[in-house]
Amino acid sequence: MSHIACTHCNLTFSxxxxxxxxxxxxxxxxxxxxxxxxxxxxxxxxxxTFYDKLGDTQLQPASETSKSNSDLEKFDLEGFKNKYIxxxxxxxxxxxxxxxxxxxxxxxxxxxxxxxxxxGIMEASINYTNNKAKIAWDPHSVKLSHIIQTxxxxxYNAYPYDPALQEERAIATQKTYYTRxxxxxxxxxxxxxxxxxxYAGYFSxxxxxxxxxxxxxQFILATPVLFYSGWIFFRGAYYGYKNNIVNMDxxxxxxxxxxxxYSIYAMATQGGEVYFDSVVMIITFVLVGKYLEVLSKKxxxxxxxxxxxxxxxxVTTVNKGIKALVSVENIIIGDTIELKPGExxxxxxxxxxxxxxxxxxxLTGENEPIYKQxxxxxxxxxxxxxxxxxxxxxxxxxxxxxxxxxxxxEVSMSKKPRIEQLANTISGYFSTTILVIALFTFAGWYFxxxxxxxxxxxxxxxxxxxxxxxxxxxxxxxxxxxxxxxAKRGILFKEAGFLxxxxxxxxxxxxxxxxxxxxxxSVKLAHIQEGFDASxxxxxxxxxxxxIAKGIVNYLSHNYEHIPIxxxxxxxxxxxxxxxxxxxxxxxxxxxxxxxxxxxxDDIHISSEHSLFFFSIDNKVVAYFELSDxxxxxxxxxxxxxKKMGVEIVMLTGDxxxxxxxxxxxxxxxxxxxxxxxxDKANIIDKYQKQGLVTVMVGDGINDAVxxxxxxxxxxxxxxxxxxxDLSDVVLLDDKIDSLQEAYILSRRTYRGIKENLGFSLLYxxxxxxxxxxxxxxxxxxxxxMSLSSLVVVGNxxxxxxxxxxxxx
Amino acid sequence: xxxxxxxxxxxxxxxxxxxxxxxxxxxxxxGQFDDHSKFIDAVKHDNEEDxxxxxxxxxxxxxxxxxxxxxxxxxxxPAD
Numbered sequence: 034m035s036h037i038a039c040t041h042c043n044l045t046f047s048x049x050x051x052x053x054x055x056x057x058x059x060x061x062x063x064x065x066x067x068x069x070x071x072x073x074x075x076x077x078x079x080x081x082t083f084y085d086k087l088g089d090t091q092l093q094p095a096s097e098t099s100k101s102n103s104d105l106e107k108f109d110l111e112g113f114k115n116k117y118i119x120x121x122x123x124x125x126x127x128x129x130x131x132x133x134x135x136x137x138x139x140x141x142x143x144x145x146x147x148x149x150x151x152x153g154i155m156e157a158s159i160n161y162t163n164n165k166a167k168i169a170w171d172p173h174s175v176k177l178s179h180i181i182q183t184x185x186x187x188x189y190n191a192y193p194y195d196p197a198l199q200e201e202r203a204i205a206t207q208k209t210y211y212t213r214x215x216x217x218x219x220x221x222x223x224x225x226x227x228x229x230x231x232y233a234g235y236f237s238x239x240x241x242x243x244x245x246x247x248x249x250x251q252f253i254l255a256t257p258v259l260f261y262s263g264w265i266f267f268r269g270a271y272y273g274y275k276n277n278i279v280n281m282d283x284x285x286x287x288x289x290x291x292x293x294x295y296s297i298y299a300m301a302t303q304g305g306e307v308y309f310d311s312v313v314m315i316i317t318f319v320l321v322g323k324y325l326e327v328l329s330k331k332x333x334x335x336x337x338x339x340x341x342x343x344x345x346x347x348v349t350t351v352n353k354g355i356k357a358l359v360s361v362e363n364i365i366i367g368d369t370i371e372l373k374p375g376e377x378x379x380x381x382x383x384x385x386x387x388x389x390x391x392x393x394x395x396l397t398g399e400n401e402p403i404y405k406q407x408x409x410x411x412x413x414x415x416x417x418x419x420x421x422x423x424x425x426x427x428x429x430x431x432x433x434x435x436x437x438x439x440x441x442x443e444v445s446m447s448k449k450p451r452i453e454q455l456a457n458t459i460s461g462y463f464s465t466t467i468l469v470i471a472l473f474t475f476a477g478w479y480f481x482x483x484x485x486x487x488x489x490x491x492x493x494x495x496x497x498x499x500x501x502x503x504x505x506x507x508x509x510x511x512x513x514x515x516x517x518x519x520a521k522r523g524i525l526f527k528e529a530g531f532l533x534x535x536x537x538x539x540x541x542x543x544x545x546x547x548x549x550x551x552x553x554x555s556v557k558l559a560h561i562q563e564g565f566d567a568s569x570x571x572x573x574x575x576x577x578x579x580x581i582a583k584g585i586v587n588y589l590s591h592n593y594e595h596i597p598i599x600x601x602x603x604x605x606x607x608x609x610x611x612x613x614x615x616x617x618x619x620x621x622x623x624x625x626x627x628x629x630x631x632x633x634x635d636d637i638h639i640s641s642e643h644s645l646f647f648f649s650i651d652n653k654v655v656a657y658f659e660l661s662d663x664x665x666x667x668x669x670x671x672x673x674x675x676k677k678m679g680v681e682i683v684m685l686t687g688d689x690x691x692x693x694x695x696x697x698x699x700x701x702x703x704x705x706x707x708x709x710x711x712x713d714k715a716n717i718i719d720k721y722q723k724q725g726l727v728t729v730m731v732g733d734g735i736n737d738a739v740x741x742x743x744x745x746x747x748x749x750x751x752x753x754x755x756x757x758x759d760l761s762d763v764v765l766l767d768d769k770i771d772s773l774q775e776a777y778i779l780s781r782r783t784y785r786g787i788k789e790n791l792g793f794s795l796l797y798x799x800x801x802x803x804x805x806x807x808x809x810x811x812x813x814x815x816x817x818x819m820s821l822s823s824l825v826v827v828g829n830x831x832x833x834x835x836x837x838x839x840x841x842x
Numbered sequence: 843x844x845x846x847x848x849x850x851x852x853x854x855x856x857x858x859x860x861x862x863x864x865x866x867x868x869x870x871x872x873g874q875f876d877d878h879s880k881f882i883d884a885v886k887h888d889n890e891e892d893x894x895x896x897x898x899x900x901x902x903x904x905x906x907x908x909x910x911x912x913x914x915x916x917x918x919x920p921a922d
Contacts, residue, residue: 154902212870215867
């Protein structure tokens with residue numbers, strides 16, 4: 034059978050399942066009614082050029098619009114308006130939305146276009162990077178629900194978020210950094226060309242009157258750079274001073290300020306050279322480096338908005354038989370709330386009628402749904418899967434679990450402990466020492482020689498020759514080599530400093546599901562009996578999204594070739610038990626023991642430590658499968674190797690004690706904490722940190738996010754949740770536990786390289802600085818020895834490349 | 843070459859450069875650099891049609907403002 038791409042979404046399907054349509058002699062293929070609808074809508078609106086712009090990009094198939102529009106009315110409710118909509122004075126409303134389903138720039142174009150064409154919309158702009166939209170509209174001519182419906186009608190979805198939470202602050206920081214950098218670059222570029230005239234004059238002679246003009250011009254340009262762009266460093270140095278810490282900011286601020294003051298002195302007395310160019314260069318380079326860190330922080334903010342935005346703002350309450358939509362803020366303890374299939378829980382509570390299975394993977398990390406009935410408590414953040422449930426709220430929104438997790442994340446993102454970096458500490462001591470030496474040199478020369486100007490120049494030259502060139506290169510050069518090797522091995526360090534922090538770590542925390550194990554059940558044993566038809570089972574299980582069903586689908590497609598497609602009737606998913614369907618008047622059942630018992634199959638006496646899945650045709654079991662989560666390849670070896678490096682290993686999991694212990698004993702971990710909620714994991718890490726230990730946390734899901742944000746170093750699996758990857762410092766792209774071991778080896782080797790480099794450059798300074806103190810500094814020798822010392826540092830760092838790794842299987 | 847000429851040259855060129863800097867800072871403040879990928883991606887779809895689109899949006903805004911003014915005028919006038 035041939036595979037053909039859907040005209041709208043470009044996904045390929047086999048020809049017979051596609052909807053065929055003849056338009057002007059051309060045959061069009063659609064994978065679903067939704068795609069077909071969107072295609073005709075776009076062409077009718079004259080937006081057919083969208084498909085030229087789209088090229089080969091694949092879209093999500095457009096869901097049928099009638100289905101998802103039941104919640105539209107909530108967008109016009111008062112509670113929603115108060116929370117998300119801002120009113121402008123000129124009678125316009127404004128809202129910030131996240132548009133879901135955008136794959137490429139053509140999608141952005143299409144959304145903007147369609148919104149522009151809608152009456153009453155005054156402004157619509159969509160961000161190409163994070164898919165956030167700002168829309169302003171006239172509430173008299175169009176309703177918000179209509180705008181959302183318009184977006185949905187072309188196959189996308191939109192939900193609101195509150196930019197005031199984090200985004201506005203992040204954008205404001207980004208903007209001030211931009212402005213400061215612009216001023217700094219403008220100042221340094223202009224000072225550079227003035228400095229060239231200066232240098233030319235130094236060698237070929239220049240009249241003092243011209244020199245004065247150049248000096249004043251440089252002074253005027255350097256002043257805003259030092260005090261406006263460099264303000265960040267003065268602020269940092271001030272906070273450092275208040276906390277008795279000499280930090281990088283102190284070094285930059287004091288170095289730049291000293292050179293600036295000396296230059297003003299040289300300018301005023303018309304003797305000596307000015308150093309305004311070094312002042313602006315220091316500020317500009319360090320500022321650009323700081324800005325890069327600010328950028329990476331903003332990405333995490335975008336993901337947080339995504340989580341908050343996808344939670345409902347209204348819930349359906351039932352009061353004496355009357356249903357009403359109530360804003361979540363107005364729910365009080367004791368209210369009865371109705372939960373429909375597919376809805377996310379926002380308020381914690383206790384079930385009092387109905388039963389359904391819940392997906393708690395965002396809280397515990399376990400994919401297996403949990404069946405809850407009367408008396409069971411449900412937690413916010415979990416997802417109701419298959420049936421309607423009434424429950425009683427036992428907390429209000431502000432103390433519910435989901436809100437507290439998001440709040441925790443916001444806090445821990447901003448207060449994540451940064452381990453004092455070795456180079457920073459050393460350059461801190463170094464700069465204090467140099468400043469003191471320079472001061473003594475100046476005092477000594479002035480006292481013994483009595484010449485103020487000579488004493489000052491020699492004092493300054495001590496600072497200049499000690500300009501920690503090799504010291505400054507020592508760490509960046511080694512970590513740069515380390516990072517590039519890591520990237521080649523599929524380990525992504527987001528910042529150079531993380532290599533150093535990781536090398537110092539004492540404790541390694543591992544999540545179970547998705548980190549040590551694959552995170553999805555797979556078939557361990559298959560028991561096939563007479564009458565089994567793989568294609569029937571395939572057709573049945575492929576209708577479900579349940580992880581067990583997915584595991585069976587995976588098994589069948591690997592073990593059977595050419596499974597013909599069979600259409601089933603009356604497919605039903607039965608709460609937490611399984612699936613049923615009818616084919617040619619045969620009854621098909623697939624699910625667990627209780628499903629079979631309910632249907633009158635009682636004679637099953639099979640028990641297994643794994644999850645069981647039975648398949649029966651006409652009440653006769655034809656096959657059963659044992660499924661369980663598999664441990665990743667080489668997990669035990671890698672964990673053993675990391676243990677031998679002297680790292681304490683602890684397992685943190687949301688799973689039950691029993692299965693946690695089983696996995697732990699298989700991979701050789703003795704310390705296990707089980708049945709943990711997200712904040713419990715963070716608490717345990719916090720406890721270790723309070724003992725002064727440096728922690729590394731490895732995780733993959735939303736349930737690990739708080740712990741990841743808090744840990745000194747956090748590592749995410751490459752196929753983990755977006756939030757986990759964004760919050761982490763290191764990402765293991767190939768999802769292998771071996772990579773974790775390699776990350777350890779590499780970080781320790783890099784750290785050794787850093788220490789060697791620092792040792793060498795300190796040695797260099799110990800020789801060079803006394804020479805400067807004695808007044809022997811010849812500019813030529815200074816320049817030569819400086820570049821030589823830098824070369825040694827670079828060469829030593831390149832030795833890290835000789836590190837050998839075993840081949841990955 | 844006299845000192846005055848040097849001062850004039852440095853002064854004028856720095857002033858012109860400063861004008862450019864101010865324009866850039868204004869652009870940053872009004873949010874024109876908030877979206878990095880727009881620089882690269884939006885250009886691909888930039889054509890006459892989009893110009894018409896922008897004109898249409900401007901018209902819409904003008905019409906809205908006019909209506910607001912009329913509404914206010916009506917409010918000011920005594921109802922009779």
